[in-house]
Amino acid sequence: MKARNKAVEERRCIRLMVNGNPVELDVGEGPGSVRTSDTLAHTLRETLGLIGTKVSCDHGACGCCTVLMDDRAVNSCMTLTIECDGKSIKTIDGLRDPATGTLDPLQQAFIDHTAFQCGFCTPGMIMSAKALLQENPSPTETEVKKALSGNFCRCISHYQVVKAVMSVSGKGR
Amino acid sequence: MTDRYRFIGKSMRRNDATEIVTGGARFLNDIKMDGLIYGKVLRSPHPHALIKGIDKSKAAGLKGVKGVLTWEDVPDWRGGTPRSTRILDRKVRYVGDAVALVAAETIEIAKEALRLIEVEYEVLPAVLDMEEALKPGAPQLYDQFPGNVVTPGVPFFGPKSLKDIVMGDVEKGFREADVITEGTFGYENIPNPLPPEQPGVIALWEEPNKATLWVSNQASYMDKITLFHVTGRKLDVRTIGGPCGGSFGSKFMSWQIQSYAILLSRATGKPVKMVMSKEEHLATFTLRPSSRITARVGMKRDGTLTAVAGTWLVDTGYYSMTTQSQVAVGCGELQIMARCPNWDLRNTIVCTNRNASGIVRGFGGQELKSSIIPLLSLAMEKVNVDPFEFLKKNFVKPGDGYFWRDGLWYTYRGVDYTKALDKGAERFGWKEKWKGWLTPSSVDGIKRRGIGVGIHGNADIGEDASEAYVRIQPDGKAMLFSCVTEHGTGQRSNFLKMVAEVLQLPIDQISIAPADSLINPYEFGPAGSRGTYAIGSAVIAAAEDARKKLFEILAPKLQADPEDLDTVDGFVFLKANPEKRIPWKAMGVDRTCTGFGRFEPDYSLTTCIMSFVEVELDTETGKVDLIRVVNATDVGKVIDPPGLEGQLNGCLGSAGIDSAIFEETILDRSTGHILNANMIDYKWRSFSELPSIESVVSETPFESHRFHAVGVGELATSPGPSAVLMAVSNAIGKWVHEYPMTPERVLRVLGKVKPKVRKGKGGAA
Numbered sequence: 001m002k003a004r005n006k007a008v009e010e011r012r013c014i015r016l017m018v019n020g021n022p023v024e025l026d027v028g029e030g031p032g033s034v035r036t037s038d039t040l041a042h043t044l045r046e047t048l049g050l051i052g053t054k055v056s057c058d059h060g061a062c063g064c065c066t067v068l069m070d071d072r073a074v075n076s077c078m079t080l081t082i083e084c085d086g087k088s089i090k091t092i093d094g095l096r097d098p099a100t101g102t103l104d105p106l107q108q109a110f111i112d113h114t115a116f117q118c119g120f121c122t123p124g125m126i127m128s129a130k131a132l133l134q135e136n137p138s139p140t141e142t143e144v145k146k147a148l149s150g151n152f153c154r155c156i157s158h159y160q161v162v163k164a165v166m167s168v169s170g171k172g173r
Numbered sequence: 174m175t176d177r178y179r180f181i182g183k184s185m186r187r188n189d190a191t192e193i194v195t196g197g198a199r200f201l202n203d204i205k206m207d208g209l210i211y212g213k214v215l216r217s218p219h220p221h222a223l224i225k226g227i228d229k230s231k232a233a234g235l236k237g238v239k240g241v242l243t244w245e246d247v248p249d250w251r252g253g254t255p256r257s258t259r260i261l262d263r264k265v266r267y268v269g270d271a272v273a274l275v276a277a278e279t280i281e282i283a284k285e286a287l288r289l290i291e292v293e294y295e296v297l298p299a300v301l302d303m304e305e306a307l308k309p310g311a312p313q314l315y316d317q318f319p320g321n322v323v324t325p326g327v328p329f330f331g332p333k334s335l336k337d338i339v340m341g342d343v344e345k346g347f348r349e350a351d352v353i354t355e356g357t358f359g360y361e362n363i364p365n366p367l368p369p370e371q372p373g374v375i376a377l378w379e380e381p382n383k384a385t386l387w388v389s390n391q392a393s394y395m396d397k398i399t400l401f402h403v404t405g406r407k408l409d410v411r412t413i414g415g416p417c418g419g420s421f422g423s424k425f426m427s428w429q430i431q432s433y434a435i436l437l438s439r440a441t442g443k444p445v446k447m448v449m450s451k452e453e454h455l456a457t458f459t460l461r462p463s464s465r466i467t468a469r470v471g472m473k474r475d476g477t478l479t480a481v482a483g484t485w486l487v488d489t490g491y492y493s494m495t496t497q498s499q500v501a502v503g504c505g506e507l508q509i510m511a512r513c514p515n516w517d518l519r520n521t522i523v524c525t526n527r528n529a530s531g532i533v534r535g536f537g538g539q540e541l542k543s544s545i546i547p548l549l550s551l552a553m554e555k556v557n558v559d560p561f562e563f564l565k566k567n568f569v570k571p572g573d574g575y576f577w578r579d580g581l582w583y584t585y586r587g588v589d590y591t592k593a594l595d596k597g598a599e600r601f602g603w604k605e606k607w608k609g610w611l612t613p614s615s616v617d618g619i620k621r622r623g624i625g626v627g628i629h630g631n632a633d634i635g636e637d638a639s640e641a642y643v644r645i646q647p648d649g650k651a652m653l654f655s656c657v658t659e660h661g662t663g664q665r666s667n668f669l670k671m672v673a674e675v676l677q678l679p680i681d682q683i684s685i686a687p688a689d690s691l692i693n694p695y696e697f698g699p700a701g702s703r704g705t706y707a708i709g710s711a712v713i714a715a716a717e718d719a720r721k722k723l724f725e726i727l728a729p730k731l732q733a734d735p736e737d738l739d740t741v742d743g744f745v746f747l748k749a750n751p752e753k754r755i756p757w758k759a760m761g762v763d764r765t766c767t768g769f770g771r772f773e774p775d776y777s778l779t780t781c782i783m784s785f786v787e788v789e790l791d792t793e794t795g796k797v798d799l800i801r802v803v804n805a806t807d808v809g810k811v812i813d814p815p816g817l818e819g820q821l822n823g824c825l826g827s828a829g830i831d832s833a834i835f836e837e838t839i840l841d842r843s844t845g846h847i848l849n850a851n852m853i854d855y856k857w858r859s860f861s862e863l864p865s866i867e868s869v870v871s872e873t874p875f876e877s878h879r880f881h882a883v884g885v886g887e888l889a890t891s892p893g894p895s896a897v898l899m900a901v902s903n904a905i906g907k908w909v910h911e912y913p914m915t916p917e918r919v920l921r922v923l924g925k926v927k928p929k930v931r932k933g934k935g936g937a938a
Contacts (some may be wrong), residue, residue, distance in 0.1 A: 052196015120418030
């Protein structure tokens with residue numbers, strides 16, 4: 001990681017894939033640039049305009065800001081953007097099929113099970129569940145609960161979320 | 174019974190579902206606009222102090238700073254009931270009170286500017302306990318409130334606004350009692366409902382006296398009304414409401430941050446966005462009121478209540494905007510829950526130097542019941558009455574009455590909940606599990622299980638007014654205008670269902686206007702479970718009115734009278750001859766047909782929910798696990814099954830059941846600082862600790878509106894806390910009376926750890 005950061009410093013820009021699209025961002029203070037202190041959540045929302053990722057606690061406790069980094073779920077509020085050079089990021093904004101607009105089966109399952117109330121935590125929930133399903137396409141209920149244990153929901157959508165995720169468990173990606 | 178409805182009661186996708194699951198839903202912080210700048214608040218480190226001087230020159234000179242405001246720069250806008258709390262004041266009254274406001278090009282610059290403001294304070298003695306605050310010589314928060322007692326009563330509830338429960342003859346009642354119990358009981362852990370989306374706003378000032386606000390609140394129209402009053406009836410506010418990322422009551426009122434943003438916009442000429450950090454949300458936004466009751470109750474051997482007398486002290490923190498309303502409604506709700514002929518319950522609301530209390534699900538009733546049910550339980554135990562039977566018997570029955578918040582007497586005209594509660598008890602297995610007071614339902618080594626039950630009901634399901642328009646269009650579509658924001662209950666979708674049912678029109682042909690106060694009529698908003706009955710009635714009336722007007726327009730074209738007509742799928746036809754039909758566009762493609770509906774408040778129906786809980790406690794670690802919850806209710810007619818299920822599951826979150834197990838705001842009563850203002854130290858229930866939860870929902874038609882339904886969502890949090898204390902007491906075999914039942918407290922009751930000695934009473938120990 002240190003070597004990569006050094007490369008970023010020398011190059012003064014970072015390159016990453018966001019929802020399948022290559023993105024190159026200057027490192028610096030100007031508009032549209034990435035400051036060394038910028039979190040990935042900040043860059044996604046404020047610099048790239050991808051507002052689907054929500055920020056709630058902003059210190060890694062609630063999981064609202066979950067995105068996939070190289071297919072693993074991370075709290076984007078606790079990840080510095082300059083550490084994402086060369087990474088592939090997937091956010092809720094890019095989960096549906098970009099060509100057809102068809103929803104991911106997981107998104108459809110959330111709709112079919114009304115697996116949300118206010119919906120603020122839902123993008124993070126879906127991305128955490130997506131990471132689980134990519135790693136383990138047939139999780140048990142206990143595994144689903146464990147994978148989502150870092151996602152805060154105050155309306156108590158949990159029960160319907162578990163049903164939604166279980167409805168796509170074992171049905172491939 | 175075959176369902177005669179086409180839409181009502183059917184599980185349907187929410188109309189905002191795609192936006193929510195794709196991240197396309199635009200919550201407040203997702204909104205951007207040209208010229209937007211950002212506001213931040215400098216907050217007091219002292220619980221009580223006078224500001225001797227503020228030097229803002231360095232902050233104002235920082236590049237990118239657009240405006241800095243202190244108490245000297247702002248008009249005399251005041252919140253509080255009665256108006257007491259200036260928007261910025263020379264005096265600060267809690268740790269976190271606003272001292273100065275900054276607007277800057279970026280949030281980072283605004284934060285940097287806060288550090289450059291120099292404030293000289295004269296620190297004053299602070300008071301952080303309600304009984305201390307009432308003593309002679311206690312520090313005084315406001316000249317207006319001698320003795321720190323907040324003026325009782327609420328002007329907008331009318332001249333007789335309910336302040337106390339006084340009726341009958343309590344001395345006679347106590348003479349008739351077979352048993353009398355007394356004591357002091359509290360619910361003082363001031364939990365935070367903690368919606369995931371922080372309070373925030375975007376404000377744009379327009380000369381000379383207008384402001385447009387983008388809000389993500391529970392009741393966007395009421396923001397307009399509240400700010401009108403806060404600004405001395407000077408400001409004309411337009412609110413544009415969007416999706417609300419959780420509220421649970423709390424985001425019904427955000428007058429402070431809204432006023433800050435308006436003032437910063439006025440000072441800078443730019444739109445100003447302010448969003449609280451999560452730490453600010455936990456440390457400076459409203460909490461549950463703190464409740465302490467000292468009372469006597471008289472009971473007969475059969476569980477009949479003969480008298481309740483005592484005092485209810487409510488700590489509202491450094492100001493009260495709504496606490497008087499919560500006390501009024503709480504008193505009404507106690508009468509609904511506990512039929513008793515003789516009352517003398519006197520209430521006092523006290524100011525202390527902590528963060529303010531405000532609206533939270535349960536609205537006074539949860540606070541009062543969580544305090545008084547433990548006292549009632551002592552009496553039940555003495556006469557050996559089963560608490561389920563007691564709560565069922567004493568809940569309001571048709572023909573009984575109560576004083577509601579306006580101080581008027583109402584006779585209940587709804588359904589008898591007895592059957593619905595029996596069904597819940599049966600599902601839970603109450604009779605099999607109940608082994609008597611202070612007796613565990615089972616013991617397995619170090620694990621002991623206990624059960625408990627609680628109840629809540631309110632007449633707020635018909636509170637306040639609502640208005641709506643429904644517009645029928647020649648293209649075969651309809652549009653609903655209702656200033657309701659979506660705060661998680663799915664009500665915006667449910668109101669579309671109601672319009673669809675009245676007009677017999679597919680739901681995808683009906684849209685709903687944005688919750689913009691400029692285009693929609695008056696709407697109090699979804700609160701107190703009023704959405705289904707109160708808002709629903711206005712929506713239904715608007716749809717019926719539009720339908721009637723449409724028939725009047727089209728009747729001549731069908732050579733019929735309007736009353737001979739009906740409509741389905743965008744066609745109007747003769748009831749006697751459905752073949753004879755014309756499309757809506759026969760009214761003319763250049764016209765629309767708009768109906769209006771209004772709901773007038775009605776306090777003669779109440780809702781009811783009972784929660785049965787089973788807990789397991791570990792006598793080695795003291796940990797209490799919630800094993801199972803069964804919620805029983807009767808809603809007349811379910812509008813949306815998954816939405817209702819979600820609302821009832823909500824009993825766990827938002828300062829509900831878990832406020833008896835682990836949820837608390839930990840206030841350091843020597844410094845006034847909140848010690849757990851972050852989401853790691855403030856405990857919340859995660860996926861890995863979900864109890865089994867079941868809803869037992871009856872559908873006995875109510876005389877409410879054409880769908881015979883009433884709401885229930887708000888109440889789900891309320892029966893649980895006292896039920897958990899009851900269950901833990903039974904599991905241990907000794908009374909426990911503190912919220913929450915942390916492992917430390919359990920071990921103390923078990924005699925395994927020594928009690929901690931702390932200064933002051935109540936709260937976090």
